Amino acid sequence: MAEVENVKSLGALLNGIAQKVYYNNAEITEELLKSEVYPDMPQDDFHSLHEKMRGVLKSIATADMDPTQLEAFLTAQMRKLGGGGLSSEQAAAMGRFWKAHRARIRESLQAQSRWEPSLRNVNWRVDLQTASSRGSTSNTPVALVELELGRNGQDSEFVCLEFDELKVNQVLKKMAEIQESIDSIVHHS
Known part of the structure; x- marks a missing residue:
């Protein structure tokens, strides 16, 4: 017992x-x-x-x-x-x-161990602008990005971003720099 x-x-x-x-x-x-x-x-x-x-x-x-x-x-x-x-x-x-x-x-x-708010989802698409408000045609691609952010146990918030080609290239360059930094830290530890 x-x-x-x-x-x-x-x-x-x-x-x-x-x-x-x-x-x-x-x-x-x-x-x-x-x-x-x-x-x-x-x-x-x-x-x-x-x-x-x-x-x-x-x-x-x-x-x-x-x-x-x-x-x-x-x-x-x-x-x-x-x-x-x-x-x-x-x-x-x-x-x-x-x-x-x-x-x-x-x-x-x-x-x-999770950072808050966290990224829950990403949706994106590329649109081709074919005409402007003045009637001229431009054929300019525009990237539309929707980020779904949220805290644990709460409803999501949505952030919508619009990028032209120059901004997309800047974001890609920054992401490559971040990846290089992460790689250098990982390979040195």
Whole structure:
């Protein structure tokens, strides 16, 4: 019976850590978790357990471990010497928790790393202007670009741009410069 209670407590602790770290629930604190989940545990022991489980969960979430990676990682954690590793029941609780929460934690991490507003869609076309308002013909191509921008959970905003051939070439040149900068950074790191 004590093992079942300990497994439930570990699951509740992991859930609380995920609420605080990944789901931005400011109401969850280390003190609240201690008082609700491990009220009889000494503060120092709880702090050590909390930090260990938070660190292991962070490692798993950062790597977005699949089941094979998770099993290998948890096995290695159980073999750690000096008390820094996980017990078999802690590893089992972590495994069950990660299998149940992987998708939601991954979505949360992706949302936290996204710039806002983000570009949701781009539509473009090239029109050929065949006549002006004065009746003369010009046959000038015009690029029309519609950008759909939005913040997470909000409706989109649309920005429409019109470019002549000179402006299109300027934009393409700037994009090539940006790509060169990115390439130089990537190749040097």
